[in-house]
Amino acid sequence: MAGRNENSKRAVLEATSEMLSDATVQQLSIEAIAKRAGVGKTTIYRWWPNKSAVVIDAFMEHHLIHTPIPDDVPVREALVTHVTSLVEQYAGPGGRLVAQLIAESQYDEQILTAFRERFWNGRRAAVLELVKRGVREGELRDDTDAELMVELVYSPVYVRLLLGYRELDREFARAVVDAAFAGIAPATAKTSPGKKRARRITRS
Amino acid sequence: MAGRNENSKRAVLEATSEMLSDATVQQLSIEAIAKRAGVGKTTIYRWWPNKSAVVIDAFMEHHLIHTPIPDDVPVREALVTHVTSLVEQYAGPGGRLVAQLIAESQYDEQILTAFRERFWNGRRAAVLELVKRGVREGELRDDTDAELMVELVYSPVYVRLLLGYRELDREFARAVVDAAFAGIAPATAKTSPGKKRARRITRS
Amino acid sequence: MAGRNENSKRAVLEATSEMLSDATVQQLSIEAIAKRAGVGKTTIYRWWPNKSAVVIDAFMEHHLIHTPIPDDVPVREALVTHVTSLVEQYAGPGGRLVAQLIAESQYDEQILTAFRERFWNGRRAAVLELVKRGVREGELRDDTDAELMVELVYSPVYVRLLLGYRELDREFARAVVDAAFAGIAPATAKTSPGKKRARRITRS
Amino acid sequence: MAGRNENSKRAVLEATSEMLSDATVQQLSIEAIAKRAGVGKTTIYRWWPNKSAVVIDAFMEHHLIHTPIPDDVPVREALVTHVTSLVEQYAGPGGRLVAQLIAESQYDEQILTAFRERFWNGRRAAVLELVKRGVREGELRDDTDAELMVELVYSPVYVRLLLGYRELDREFARAVVDAAFAGIAPATAKTSPGKKRARRITRS
DNA sequence: CGATAAACGAGACGGTACGTCTGGTCTTGTG
DNA sequence: CACAAGACCAGACGTACCGTCTCGTTTATCG
Secondary structure (H helix, E strand, O other), X not given: OOOOXXXXXHHHHHHHHHHXXXXXXXXXXXXXXXXXXXXXXXXXXXXOOOHHHHHHHHHHHHOOOOOOOXXXXXXXXXXXXXXXXXXXXXXXXXXXXXXXXXHHHOOOHHHHHHXXXXXXXXXXXXXXXXXXXXXXXXXXXXXXXXXXXXXXXXXXXXXXXXXXXXXXXXXXXXXXXXXHHHXXXXXXXXXXXXXHHHXXXXXX | OOOHHHHHHHHHHHHHHHHOOOOOOXXXXXXHHHHHHOOOHHHHHHHOOOHHHHHHHHHHHHOOOOOOOOXXXXXXXXXXXXXXXXXXXXXXXXXXXXXHHHHHHOOOHHHHHHHHHHHHHXXXXXXXXXXXXXXXXXXXXXXXXXHHHHHHHHHHHHHHHHHOOOOOOHHHHHHHHHHHHHOOOOOOOOOOHHHHHHHHHOOO | OOOOOHHHHHHHXXXXXXXXXXXXXXXXXXXXXXXXXXXXXXXXXXXXXXXXXXXXXXXXXXXXXXXXXXOOOOHHXXXXXXXXXXXXXXXXXXXXXXXXXXXXXXXXXXXXXXXXXXXXXXXXXXXHXXXXXXXHOOOOOOOOOHHHHHHHHHHHHHHHHHHOOOOOOHHHHHHHHHHHHHXXXXXXXXXXXXXXXXXXXXXX | OOOOOHHHHHHHHHHHHHHOOOOOOOOOOHHHXXXXXXXXXXXXXXXXXXXXXXXXXXXXXXXXXXXXXXXOOOXXXXXXXXXXXXXXXXXXXXXXXXXXXXXXXOOOHHHHHHHHHHHHHHHHHHHHHHHHHHHHOOOOOOOOOHHHHHHHHHHHHHHHHHHOOOOOOHHHHHHHHHHHHHOOOOOOOOOOHHHHHHHHHOOO
16 A cells, blocks of 8 residues: 655645745646646645645645743733734735635535634634633633623734734734733723623623 | 726625625635626725725625614613614524624724724714713713723623624613623722722723 | 627637647647637637537548549559558548547447448448449449448448558458448358348448 | 466466457557456566557457368358358457457558557468468469459458448458359450450459 | 565655646737 | 626536556466
8 A cells, every 4th residue: 555655745835835925826737736746736636635635734734823921920911912912913915914824614515624623723712711710810800701701802913814804913912912801991981881791791 | 996996896795795794704705706797806906905905895885774863761761672683683594794893803904994984983982972961961971981892892892792702782771881880899898999989980 | 699700610610620730629628729720718719519519510621531443444453542541641640630539439329420421321322323323333232232331331441440450441441442342251152141141231 | 486377377368358348449458458358567568568469368368260261162152151241240249349350450560560460460361371272273363463453352342341332241342252253244255355354354 | 494585555746737727918809 | 778698718526448557377389
């Protein structure tokens, strides 16, 4: 039995990676990747179901985004650090690629799944951990909805990435984290919201 | 331009609209639209720069999403109503289409612009107005960052739409609005956050 | 309606014709023809069902074989002249091509039909005419089976062409015609063959 | 040493033989043969240079055509018997295969050689023998061109096989042999043809 | 009788070409 | 005389096989 040739795999991912710096995912073609990698098209189709799968793998190998979460500072600051570095990386070429992967996901359930598993879930887990610490150390309310927290913190980043609505910068990162921690109702409000808020924000 | 072409235009948009109920934007082809509309390909290219532009127009004509914002209830409730109806519409077939338009936007600046102008800005303006009212009526702090508010409220909706991370439902709509209004730090906190929060959340 | 572009057609046939001088029909590819002709593959597939059809057309336009049949000499001599010139042309590059067309015919009924109609039937008709004259002028027996005559005269030529069994030359052309006219039984034979022959050779 | 595995060889030929009843030589692929035979492609390439070689071997083993030539009847009748049985076999599925082998021969000199050696030469030798007997026993003229005889008798059969010009049947077999023995000039002719014929028909 | 080297099955590899599809442009005949 | 109809060039799609090339795994002498 033959077994997979690691050289081919590497060549494909490398070629893809290189080409992605000049072209969009849509512009890439399996044919061009194969030619650039010096590999038969069949070899690509043998190991990947489609173009986006190749792109995801290439991205994971060469463009991996590292977003450290310090654990020796208050949770809020740790989050700011984390989101800031995420934002900074998404502001570069890697961001365009991630946006395109999300685009491809709209047409292929498998890409969507892969994207969620390889990008979203990793970060989500880190934030969940962080929230747990925050609760433990009293920095967050006991009934904090951690999952919602994940979405509150990341969603604006992804929307800016996708819609280019406004700049992806550190200011923005801090504002988002602050908002997630604070809310914007008048600090003096003594009305029901105070209580309701706690209830509402908790998700089953 | 001859009167004749209004018919063609309408036929194209109608054909596109019909076909979109069975197919993704990617699956549509100018060729197929032309055939179904009984129109020459040239005619389409004369009036629209590309497929996505046709789709946007078709969507605006036939699938328009209405998300009322009541003005006789507290801002927070008005927002909940608004986001809830948005979420409900995005949970249906219209949502899939919007997601695909965002996807197409990643590959064409013009689509992105069109999308922002026709979808995002409309809602954004409504929310800005609402925030203004909230400030005026004392329901929101004077220094509320209205633009940030827009993002805080909509982003999680779009991210769930695109990543299908969790269900798009009314629970979620309310939770998101509540979060935007509240924040999740301990209610009893007397620390700096109180003041810092105000400063931080304000954007220059 | 658009209507066929004569330039494209000509370019395809010319390219095919040129390439056929260096390559076998099997070695030709639609892709290569399209490239050489500066034409889209689609255009070829639009007008011809397959490679062999293109080759037949190209051959008819550029390599056509002319085999005159004089009508002012005895039928036998006219036939010798005709077969000789056929043989001489088949001995050249045109012969290889005809052989390959017969080969292709084994895999495609349409090619076979086209081949018979465009090559075989033309010659056959000429020989039938000739036989008619021969009978009229008393050079051939009244009951001559003209169709059989066609086969007797051409078959050995085609078999030598295909099997390369022996040289295709003028000697051979004359021998074949003579044989068709003569037979090889002893001239002195007084046996039944004389009569039977007449009956047998006539086909219903 | 491992030694050649006769099982593999047999399996390949058997698989080929079976597949040939449903498919043309062109449609067969080494890959399919290997799979059907439960054999590695390498094994096939080790023992045969190409597809046609496998087909020839398979044909020789399973579809061999037997065409008896009786030696106790006049040569003419013996020939009729022989050609009749040849014609009858070629009218069946074996004929299609032989035609395809001739087709393949146009693209590969080795196939042509193999075909001539294994099919043509055998029959040719038998006919040569027969002609020798005919001359010895006075049934044929001394100067009979035996090689030409071979071609005269077989060519029409092969041409009908390849071009499907008309039916391959016993009528035809007899007509061809008669023609070879007789010629078609008027029986009463006392002119030169009688002598010329003899001269002409003799080949150096 | 156990080592050893061939031939073996499996199947991955770099390639070529297939026939189809769509994109975006150009051409033509018709209503 | 505008426009539907559709032909045009271009080139990617995903598939089928090509002939070569490892891979372990039989096997079947021969040392």
